[in-house]
Amino acid sequence: xxxxxxxxxxxxxxxxxxxxxxxxxxxxxxxxxxxxxxxxxxxxxxxxxxxxxxxxxxxxxxxxxxxxxxxxxxxxxxxxxxxxxxxxxxxxxxxxxxxxxxxxxxxxxxxxxxxxxxxxxxxxxxxxxxxxxxxxxxxxxxxxxxxxxxxxxxxxxxxxxxxxxxxxxxxxxxxxxxxxxxxxxx
Amino acid sequence: xxxxxxxxxxxxxxxxxxxxxxxxxxxxxxxxxxxxxxxxxxxxxxxxxxxxxxxxxxxxxxxxxxxxxxxxxxxxxxxxxxxxxxxxxxxxxxxxxxxxxxxxxxxxxxxxxxxxxxxxxxxxxxxxxxxxxxxxxxxxxxxxxxxxxxxxxxxxxxxxxxxxxxxxxxxxxxxxxxxxxxxxxx
Numbered sequence: 001x002x003x004x005x006x007x008x009x010x011x012x013x014x015x016x017x018x019x020x021x022x023x024x025x026x027x028x029x030x031x032x033x034x035x036x037x038x039x040x041x042x043x044x045x046x047x048x049x050x051x052x053x054x055x056x057x058x059x060x061x062x063x064x065x066x067x068x069x070x071x072x073x074x075x076x077x078x079x080x081x082x083x084x085x086x087x088x089x090x091x092x093x094x095x096x097x098x099x100x101x102x103x104x105x106x107x108x109x110x111x112x113x114x115x116x117x118x119x120x121x122x123x124x125x126x127x128x129x130x131x132x133x134x135x136x137x138x139x140x141x142x143x144x145x146x147x148x149x150x151x152x153x154x155x156x157x158x159x160x161x162x163x164x165x166x167x168x169x170x171x172x173x174x175x176x177x178x179x180x181x182x183x184x185x186x
Numbered sequence: 187x188x189x190x191x192x193x194x195x196x197x198x199x200x201x202x203x204x205x206x207x208x209x210x211x212x213x214x215x216x217x218x219x220x221x222x223x224x225x226x227x228x229x230x231x232x233x234x235x236x237x238x239x240x241x242x243x244x245x246x247x248x249x250x251x252x253x254x255x256x257x258x259x260x261x262x263x264x265x266x267x268x269x270x271x272x273x274x275x276x277x278x279x280x281x282x283x284x285x286x287x288x289x290x291x292x293x294x295x296x297x298x299x300x301x302x303x304x305x306x307x308x309x310x311x312x313x314x315x316x317x318x319x320x321x322x323x324x325x326x327x328x329x330x331x332x333x334x335x336x337x338x339x340x341x342x343x344x345x346x347x348x349x350x351x352x353x354x355x356x357x358x359x360x361x362x363x364x365x366x367x368x369x370x371x372x
Contacts, residue, residue: 011230016264021316031318033310035273035326039281041302044197047285049278051270056312057262067270069255071282076243078202084237084253086286086357087221089279092235095225096257097272098369099233116227124219126242129354130207132217139359140221145369159371166369168315171272173325179361183284183331183352185345 008152012107030057045073046082087122087140094171095120095145101165102149111161112152120145143175194338198293216243231259232268273308273326280357281306281331287351288335297347298338306331329361 024031033056039049051067053060070083084092095118106113122140127133149158166172210217220241227233237253239246256269270278281304292299308326313319335344352358 011232013230013264017316020263021318024313024316025318028311028313028318031311031313031316033312034307035271035277035310036305036307037274037277037281039278039285039304039306041285041289041299043289044199045286045289046197047282047302049282051274051278054260054274061260061262063260063267065267067274069270069278069282071278071286073286074240074247074249076247077206078199081249081251083282084255085221086279086283087360088223088237088240088253089275089282090357090360091221091223092225092237092255092257093272093275093279094367095223096233096235096255096269096275099225099227100231100257100259100272103227103229103231113227116233118225119222120225121220121222124221124356125214125217126219127210127214127217128359129356130203130210130217131354132207132211132214137359137363138354138356139363140356140365143365143367145367147369147371149371155371162369162371168317168324170310170315170324170326171276172367172369173314173323174273174276175360175365176367177323177325178363179326179329181280181329181331181358181362183333183348183358185333185335185341185348 008107008110008112010103010107010113012104014104014107017104032056042082045077045079047071087124090175091120091122091143094143094169094175097169097171098145098162098165101169102147102161105161105164105168106151109157109161111157114150114152115148116150117148118145194293194296194298196289196293196299198290200290200293203290218242228268231263231265233257273310276361277306277308277329280329280361283355283357284331284348284351287355288333288347291347291350291354292337295343295347297343300336300338301334302336303334304331
């Protein structure tokens with residue numbers, strides 16, 4: 001279908017994204033982004049994090065809002081459950097990344113979405129983080145994401161949407177492939 | 187130093203964690219946890235996620251609170267910036283995981299913390315997610331975490347705290363090593 005004929009409205013400005021792709025193809029240095037957060041320890045396992053600016057399109061980018069996040073461990077770990085656990089933040093990141101991708105790909109493919117809901121679950125053997133068994137990893141043994149999607153499309157087209165979203169998802173890549181992390185003390 | 191002689195108060199109940207380690211060593215099936223989130227698409231790249239219960243210690247665990255999270259893309263991506271980006275959620279998860287670990291290890295080592303602050307930055311070449319260059323990964327090229335720690339300890343002991351926290355961090359493992367992710371459409 002020609003894009004100009006589209007009456008699909010998923011709220012994603014695909015034309016702007018295609019224009020950005022075109023512009024960045026000719027100016028790859030503008031595609032170099034830096035995403036940031038700051039974290040401050042409060043007490044015990046409780047910390048507060050903020051997300052504000054980032055760098056991209058060759059300059060510092062400011063936002064209207066500062067986003068605030070509390071993280072903690074739950075009461076079964078003798079903590080106070082003042083926020084989601086750090087690993088739950090990763091699950092939120094993965095689910096929201098795939099969901100945004102589904103909306104963007106649907107818009108591009110002229111598929112009207114009515115509702116998109118995901119549940120995500122990560123298995124963890126906490127013998128790893130507790131240092132009981134060094135053969136057990138600290139992180140998730142595996143993650144399962146399950147989508148329920150109501151859209152103006154055949155099931156195979158909906159499955160193809162989800163597959164394409166995975167293929168372009170930043171967080172899916174971060175979780176499924178290794179990333180180099182440097183931790184320093186100033 | 188003997189733990190009984192400790193006057194260090196970082197707010198982490200190390201005795202309870204050591205007791206849990208002891209108990210779970212004898213009952214490894216209780217160490218099998220499932221962490222969860224639910225995500226609902228709102229409009230465009232904007233979604234709302236919730237974190238509530240989890241499974242662990244052999245049963246469903248409820249919380250007093252439901253944690254709520256908005257995720258979106260920023261205005262430079264033609265979105266409405268209604269929440270942090272998914273990749274920033276990963277940064278919050280990593281920083282808060284390492285920070286909780288630093289507090290726990292410090293308590294265990296009888297080191298009084300006064301303040302712990304982290305900044306975290308992930309580099310991303312968005313030619314990956316935009317599909318401009320298939321050799322560019324979608325996720326972070328690398329992540330740098332920088333700690334500023336004021337504690338009743340020598341610099342080398344502070345550096346050792348941070349190193350031990352990395353060694354036991356669930357999110358550090360998730361980001362630096364691959365995890366299998368299954369995405370299904372129900």
